[in-house]
Amino acid sequence: MLANSSIQSVQTGFETLNLINPIRKVLREEKYALPTPIQEQAIPHLVKGRDLLGCAQTGTGKTAAFALPILQWLEQNQEVVGPKGVRSLILAPTRELAVQIGESFRVYGRHLRIKQAVIYGGVRPALQIRALSRGVDVLVATPGRLLDLLNQRQLRLDKVGVLVLDEADRMLDMGFLPDIKKICSAIPSSRQTMLFSATLPSEIVKLSRNFLSDPVKVTVNPPSSTVDKIEQKVLFVDREKKSDLLESILGEDQSLYRVLIFTRTKHGADRVAKRLIKIKISTEAIHGNKSQPARLKALDKFRSGRVRVLVATDIASRGLDVDGITHVINYDLPKETESYVHRIGRTARAGMEGVALSFCDEGEKTYLRRIEAEIGRPLDVDREHPFHDESIASKKSGARKPNSKSFSNGKSRGRGSRGRSAARSEGQNKSFSFSRNRSPGKPVNGKKNIRNKRVS
Numbered sequence: 001m002l003a004n005s006s007i008q009s010v011q012t013g014f015e016t017l018n019l020i021n022p023i024r025k026v027l028r029e030e031k032y033a034l035p036t037p038i039q040e041q042a043i044p045h046l047v048k049g050r051d052l053l054g055c056a057q058t059g060t061g062k063t064a065a066f067a068l069p070i071l072q073w074l075e076q077n078q079e080v081v082g083p084k085g086v087r088s089l090i091l092a093p094t095r096e097l098a099v100q101i102g103e104s105f106r107v108y109g110r111h112l113r114i115k116q117a118v119i120y121g122g123v124r125p126a127l128q129i130r131a132l133s134r135g136v137d138v139l140v141a142t143p144g145r146l147l148d149l150l151n152q153r154q155l156r157l158d159k160v161g162v163l164v165l166d167e168a169d170r171m172l173d174m175g176f177l178p179d180i181k182k183i184c185s186a187i188p189s190s191r192q193t194m195l196f197s198a199t200l201p202s203e204i205v206k207l208s209r210n211f212l213s214d215p216v217k218v219t220v221n222p223p224s225s226t227v228d229k230i231e232q233k234v235l236f237v238d239r240e241k242k243s244d245l246l247e248s249i250l251g252e253d254q255s256l257y258r259v260l261i262f263t264r265t266k267h268g269a270d271r272v273a274k275r276l277i278k279i280k281i282s283t284e285a286i287h288g289n290k291s292q293p294a295r296l297k298a299l300d301k302f303r304s305g306r307v308r309v310l311v312a313t314d315i316a317s318r319g320l321d322v323d324g325i326t327h328v329i330n331y332d333l334p335k336e337t338e339s340y341v342h343r344i345g346r347t348a349r350a351g352m353e354g355v356a357l358s359f360c361d362e363g364e365k366t367y368l369r370r371i372e373a374e375i376g377r378p379l380d381v382d383r384e385h386p387f388h389d390e391s392i393a394s395k396k397s398g399a400r401k402p403n404s405k406s407f408s409n410g411k412s413r414g415r416g417s418r419g420r421s422a423a424r425s426e427g428q429n430k431s432f433s434f435s436r437n438r439s440p441g442k443p444v445n446g447k448k449n450i451r452n453k454r455v456s
């Protein structure tokens with residue numbers, strides 16, 4: 001049975017978490033004043049060697065929640081694993097996430113003597129094989145490449161003491177389950193295992209029973225509440241007018257400072273990027289047809305602020321951690337409601353605020369309805385906006401009747417509710433701004449502004 005962590009999220013300092021000095025030093029240098037709730041709840045159990053089932057999204061500080069105890073364990077249990085050996089293994093669904101986790105280990109472990117490697121598909125394996133040849137303390141990997149190299153006997157998993165399955169729901173969606181089972185069977189069962197997932201559908205809970213032994217369960221920010229910090233808006237617009245709308249917003253409103261735009265297709269991403277570049281808005285595109293080096297380069301430019309806009313397919317919707325994204329724009333609404341939650345979760349990260357703006361054409365109203373049902377409330381809409389198309393908004397097919405009770409049960413509505421947008425549409429507020437009421441990028445909860453902190 002799962003033991004439910006009863007530790008409250010009353011924030012105490014890192015000093016209560018029994019971390020060793022070289023790690024505490026990094027936390028001071030990184031100016032992490034307080035552990036995040038997932039860190040506060042998970043670390044005390046993890047340093048004692050417990051298995052963990054964590055329900056948390058990227059952006060909650062989950063990487064440090066597993067990386068710090070792993071680094072501490074590695075330091076306190078020095079062992080030579082020998083050629084091709086691995087002491088701790090972190091599995092992640094995408095290359096981008098694997099690289100990001102590797103970078104976090106580099107930062108958090110910089111005062112320790114840690115050998116690490118990151119391996120993923122889409123690039124030649126020679127350098128990865130070389131990095132593994134003398135054995136590593138930390139290996140971050142995507143399952144497919146890991147299994148390839150395991151089959152080629154380029155690495156051994158018989159010395160793995162800690163296993164992390166990060167974004168387990170995503171790995172499941174991507175069909176990695178058979179690979180994960182094979183990988184796990186090559187790892188000693190005496191290992192410590194941590195499984196993190198943004199959501200805990202029954203398949204994940206079932207899966208966790210195969211891999212975890214008497215885990216502590218820690219849940220922070222279930223999807224519907226993670227989105228609360230994000231101001232979410234929708235504009236009903238004719239499909240043909242979406243690019244004009246985008247240009248007008250980006251051209252006129254400089255508070256859209258670091259903007260991530262999602263399209264449904266790779267072709268669509270290229271088209272939007274091309275158009276923005278044409279009107280001199282610095283833009284990169286990232287999607288599955290781009291080579292891995294090109295994707296990393298584009299991300300790096302966006303992360304460092306050399307480009308203002310990144311246009312992406314859902315490849316970037318999960319796990320991507322770029323500090324200070326002020327706005328997420330859903331140029332196309334996603335078919336899967338979960339993708340919506342993941343996409344908009346790229347903003348308002350690490351204590352910041354953010355705006356998520358969705359363009360909805362007639363064909364996308366069904367997606368919108370499902371999204372609203374998922375997040376439990378309707379999105380804010382401005383009928384006064386010059387691009388707003390009332391004929392799309394009020395068409396029966398979408399069933400977005402003003403003052404509909406379907407999502408609110410008639411109870412008072414929160415921020416961003418239909419009540420407020422109805423008031424606006426009655427002329428109380430004529431201008432529709434895509435900036436937040438508060439200045440974008442402003443830290444909340446007294447956290448430091450960590451924009452541009454990561455080095456790629």
Ligand code: AMP
Pocket residue numbers: 031032033034035036039057058059060061062063064321323349350447448450
């Ligand atoms: P993650 O969810 O692990 O991707 O972390 C999201 C962001 O939060 C990263 O940029 C981390 O550097 C940052 N972060 C993690 N833990 C803390 C903390 N305790 N205080 C401030 N920032 C943090």
